[in-house]
Amino acid sequence: MSDNIALCVMGMMFPKEKTVGDAVIRVLPTENVYSDEQGQSTVRGIQANEAPIKYLIEQGHKSGCPVTNVVYLCSDKVLRPIVSTEMASDLFGSSQDIEPMSTETFLMTRIEQFCEENGYDSPSFDPIAYDPLRPADSLSAITDVLWENSRISIDITGGQRDAVLLLTIAIQIIKMGSKGISIGDIIYSNLDEHLIIKQNNTFDMVDLINAVNAFTEYGRANQLNDFFGVKKKWTTIATKELVAAMDRFSNSLALCQVGDIEEQVRSIHECIRNVEETLSTRRRAYDLFTDAISQIDEPSWLHELGFDDALQKLSQIDNRITAETPLRSDLKEALRKWQWDYVIERNELLFLSLLPTVKEKFVQESSRPGMLTIGIIRWCIHHQMIQQALCIYRERISQCLLDLGFFQKKPAFDDLDEGMQAGEVADLCLNCSVDEKGVWVHRNVSPKDSHSTRQAKYETPNDYLEVTPERENEARLVVAWYKYLHVIRNAIMHVDSDQGNYAYFFALAFFGKDRDATPSLDELVEDMHEALRAIDEPRAVSDTEWNEARSITGCDYKRFKQRVADGTTKLDKNAYTSKPKESSSCLSGKLDAESLAKLEALKTQLADG
Numbered sequence: 001m002s003d004n005i006a007l008c009v010m011g012m013m014f015p016k017e018k019t020v021g022d023a024v025i026r027v028l029p030t031e032n033v034y035s036d037e038q039g040q041s042t043v044r045g046i047q048a049n050e051a052p053i054k055y056l057i058e059q060g061h062k063s064g065c066p067v068t069n070v071v072y073l074c075s076d077k078v079l080r081p082i083v084s085t086e087m088a089s090d091l092f093g094s095s096q097d098i099e100p101m102s103t104e105t106f107l108m109t110r111i112e113q114f115c116e117e118n119g120y121d122s123p124s125f126d127p128i129a130y131d132p133l134r135p136a137d138s139l140s141a142i143t144d145v146l147w148e149n150s151r152i153s154i155d156i157t158g159g160q161r162d163a164v165l166l167l168t169i170a171i172q173i174i175k176m177g178s179k180g181i182s183i184g185d186i187i188y189s190n191l192d193e194h195l196i197i198k199q200n201n202t203f204d205m206v207d208l209i210n211a212v213n214a215f216t217e218y219g220r221a222n223q224l225n226d227f228f229g230v231k232k233k234w235t236t237i238a239t240k241e242l243v244a245a246m247d248r249f250s251n252s253l254a255l256c257q258v259g260d261i262e263e264q265v266r267s268i269h270e271c272i273r274n275v276e277e278t279l280s281t282r283r284r285a286y287d288l289f290t291d292a293i294s295q296i297d298e299p300s301w302l303h304e305l306g307f308d309d310a311l312q313k314l315s316q317i318d319n320r321i322t323a324e325t326p327l328r329s330d331l332k333e334a335l336r337k338w339q340w341d342y343v344i345e346r347n348e349l350l351f352l353s354l355l356p357t358v359k360e361k362f363v364q365e366s367s368r369p370g371m372l373t374i375g376i377i378r379w380c381i382h383h384q385m386i387q388q389a390l391c392i393y394r395e396r397i398s399q400c401l402l403d404l405g406f407f408q409k410k411p412a413f414d415d416l417d418e419g420m421q422a423g424e425v426a427d428l429c430l431n432c433s434v435d436e437k438g439v440w441v442h443r444n445v446s447p448k449d450s451h452s453t454r455q456a457k458y459e460t461p462n463d464y465l466e467v468t469p470e471r472e473n474e475a476r477l478v479v480a481w482y483k484y485l486h487v488i489r490n491a492i493m494h495v496d497s498d499q500g501n502y503a504y505f506f507a508l509a510f511f512g513k514d515r516d517a518t519p520s521l522d523e524l525v526e527d528m529h530e531a532l533r534a535i536d537e538p539r540a541v542s543d544t545e546w547n548e549a550r551s552i553t554g555c556d557y558k559r560f561k562q563r564v565a566d567g568t569t570k571l572d573k574n575a576y577t578s579k580p581k582e583s584s585s586c587l588s589g590k591l592d593a594e595s596l597a598k599l600e601a602l603k604t605q606l607a608d609g
Contacts, residue, residue, distance in 0.1 A: 003150040004065045004184070006056045006123070007142070009073045009130065009167065011048035011158025013082060013103045028087050034189055036196045043114075043196075047107050051189045052155035054114050055196045057123065059185065060153075067123045070111070071145050073130035073138055073159070073166075078103040132159070135166040142170050146181055153184035156199065157191075171203060205350050212354050216361040217383060221250035227347075234345035238278040242271035253380070256391040262372045265363050272355055279352045282342045285317045289339035296332050370403035374532050381528055386521065389528060390489035397482065397535075398428035404535065405468055406475045407441070413464040424464050429482040431462060434506050436547060438472050439479045441465050473540035480541075481531035483507040488519065488527075502553070510549040 015026040034051040035042045041058060045051030053070060060067040081100035088098045092109065101109070108125050115122040128141045146152060152174055156164050174181050186199045204227075211223035225247045228235050249264045251257075292310040305313065314321045320338060344352075363379045366372045373396050380389035401407055407428060413421065424444060433442050443457035467475050484507035508515050519527065 002065070003068045003147050004060050005146065005150050005152050006053055006067050006070045006155065007072070007152055007167070007170070008049050008053065008070070008155035008157070009159030009163040010075075010078045010104060010107065012075075012077055013047045013106060015082065015084075015087065026084065026087070028083070028091065032191075032194045034194045034196050037198070041196070045189065046110070047103060048189065048191070049155055049158045050107055050110055052157050052187050052196060053107075053111060055187065056153045056155065056185065057111070057115065057120060058118070061118075061120050065151065066121060067153070069126055070123050071126045071128065071142075072104075073128045073142075073163075074104055075130050075132055082106075130159075132162070135162055136169075138166065139169060139173065143173055143177070146174060146177075146179065149180040151182050151184045154186045155188065156186065157188040168203065168206065172206065175207075201346060204347055208347050208350055209354070212351070212358060215246055215250070216358055219250055219253050219380075219383060219385060219388075221246040234343060235348060236275075236278055236282070236344075238271070238275045239348055239351065242268070242275050245271045253385065253388045256388060258388075258392045258395050261376055261392060261396065265372060265376060266365070268362065269359075269365050272359060276352065276355060279344060279348065281317060282344050283349070283352075285314065286339060286342040286344065288314045288317070289335055289342065293332055293335050293339070296335075370400035371536065373397065373400040374536055377528070377532060381525055386524065386528075387492060390485065390492065393482075393528070393531070394486060394489050395426065398430075399425050401475075401478065401535065402428065402465075406471050406478060406535075407465055408468045410462075410464050410466060416464065421464075424462075428465055429479060430486065431465075432467075432475075432479045432482070432503070433458065434476075434479065434483070434503050434550070436550060438543075438546060439467050439475050441467060471538075473542070474538040476541040476546060477534045477539055478531075479503075480507045480510045481527070481534055484511065484513070485527065485531055488524065506549060506553045509552040510545075 013029065015028055016030075018025055018027045029046050031044055031046045032051075033042055033044055034055070036055065041055060043051050043054040043058065045054065049072070057067045079102050081102055083101035083103075083106050085098055085100055088101050088106075092098060092113075104127070111125075112122045114120075126145055128138055128145065130138050154167055154171065156167050159166075171183060171186070174183065183200075186203050187196055188199060189196055207223070208227055211227050214220045214223050221243065224243050228239060228243050245264070245267045249261075249268060252261060252264060288305065288310045291305050292307055292314065295307040295310070311321060318338065318341075363372070363375045366375060373392070377389045377392050377397075380386070380392065398407075402409070402425060413424070416424065427444055428441065431441050431444055432439050441462040443460045443462050445454050445457045449457065483501070483503040487501065487504045505515075507513075513519075
């Protein structure tokens with residue numbers, strides 16, 4: 001059987017002064033009867049933790065999972081004698097053996113007495129040293145005494161004000177653990193109203209905040225899904241739909257299934273608006289019902305609206321209420337019944353208050369075509385989802401460029417069916433060729449094509465899409481970044497990296513990058529930002545810049561092909577570290593040793609006639 005542990009911070013007990021005749025004596029605090037909120041259980045208590053611990057013991061016995069241990073944090077003060085022999089004798093009998101008691105001994109004695117009277121097994125008592133000035137020092141000790149597969153119920157009544165914060169942190173540590181530990185009842189005793197009040201819902205709010213943070217920071221919605229999946233009774237359909245939309249987006253990112261990622265982002269924003277409208281209306285209606293119900297018998301200026309005004313407003317929300325609704329004897333009960341339709345569970349109200357933060361930190365909406373895609377990629381980069389950012393860039397940026405006018409459709413495009421149109425657009429940037437004239441789109445090439453067929457397609461203009469002529473100089477920079485990042489993305493995903501592609505060599509030359517170097521995370525992030533800036537802050541690339549890079553590429557690419565043919569794959573790094581504009585000739589810069597040897601041999605041969 002699993003251990004059922006009651007955890008608390010032991011609060012000091014303060015005897016009171018009482019005047020008896022001319023004398024002032026110290027007596028125990030008043031013993032009170034505490035009941036739970038449903039009035040189904042009553043226990044008696046003097047010391048602050050006494051009634052809550054008794055309640056947990058009683059509930060554990062009723063559920064068949066009795067409390068086996070009471071783990072309590074205790075300061076030096078609760079170990080000092082504070083209950084005199086006279087006070088203890090009045091409560092526990094007149095035995096001369098009774099010594100002055102500390103708060104700890106008093107509470108343990110009361111708990112053991114309660115268990116004996118009710119036929120319960122008395123739990124063991126496990127103290128943890130606690131310094132109110134350094135409460136965090138006790139956290140490691142708390143986790144050390146929590147056994148695997150145990151159930152932890154918590155009383156937050158005792159201790160100083162920061163004790164609640166300490167136990168809140170302890171609860172989060174418990175939930176993070178992998179020991180199979182579960183949280184039972186979280187309670188406190190209201191000393192004024194003599195009530196035992198459950199606080200699980202209040203502490204659940206911390207889980208909700210963590211769940212929202214997990215989505216806004218890491219794009220994960222599983223915690224939100226689990227949270228509102230449990231809270232099914234009162235959760236509105238609007239909230240469930242929003243969480244479902246977040247979950248779909250989260251799963252798509254995790255699996256890099258990004259074909260409709262923009263539509264998923266729009267769906268989340270639409271669901272957020274629906275939740276805000278739904279819950280705001282419900283909250284407003286509930287307040288109006290409260291105003292009306294409270295003033296049927298006793299009108300008060302404390303309410304926002306008078307009875308008639310409240311009914312008038314309600315008639316605009318609920319068609320069961322009209323402005324002419326008579327004030328009759330059964331109206332109060334009718335209003336109370338209708339009010340239940342507008343109840344909002346407190347965690348959902350907290351969720352409503354967090355939605356502005358979600359909107360601020362999530363991908364921003366954009367009315368400009370194509371910009372939503374860029375926003376999603378930047379959001380992924382900002383939240384360190386680099387693989388996802390590269391995947392969305394690879395799969396969705398062509399449609400973005402088409403929307404922004406870098407490319408345009410040819411008349412024949414409209415003759416294609418929907419699936420073929422999507423395929424042509426998806427491969428648009430991949431099908432771009434770079435030559436001395438700039439950028440142009442060749443035919444779509446299939447891996448199933450023969451070598452001669454592929455070569456013919458590489459040399460033939462695309463029938464359906466083309467570079468917008470007046471934006472060709474701007475498209476050059478965009479395509480160069482795409483050719484580079486496409487290969488980097490494939491290398492990261494461990495698929496065919498296509499590093500022998502001429503366009504990739506061109507991109508390396510254009511950006512002055514080393515083919516044999518692996519970019520760091522920071523470098524890759526900066527490259528992605530530059531690639532996106534080339535789209536939303538276009539810069540025209542001149543023919544001079546373009547052809548300088550092509551000149552370097554021609555030499556490097558030929559050397560690469562020769563070395564591959566010779567079985568050598570390691571390339572001369574110096575060929576890729578120089579900036580394109582530093583050279584426009586294959587012969588600029590230093591030659592490698594092999595080339596120099598061949599040149600010397602040729603000179604000798606020529607000198608010999």
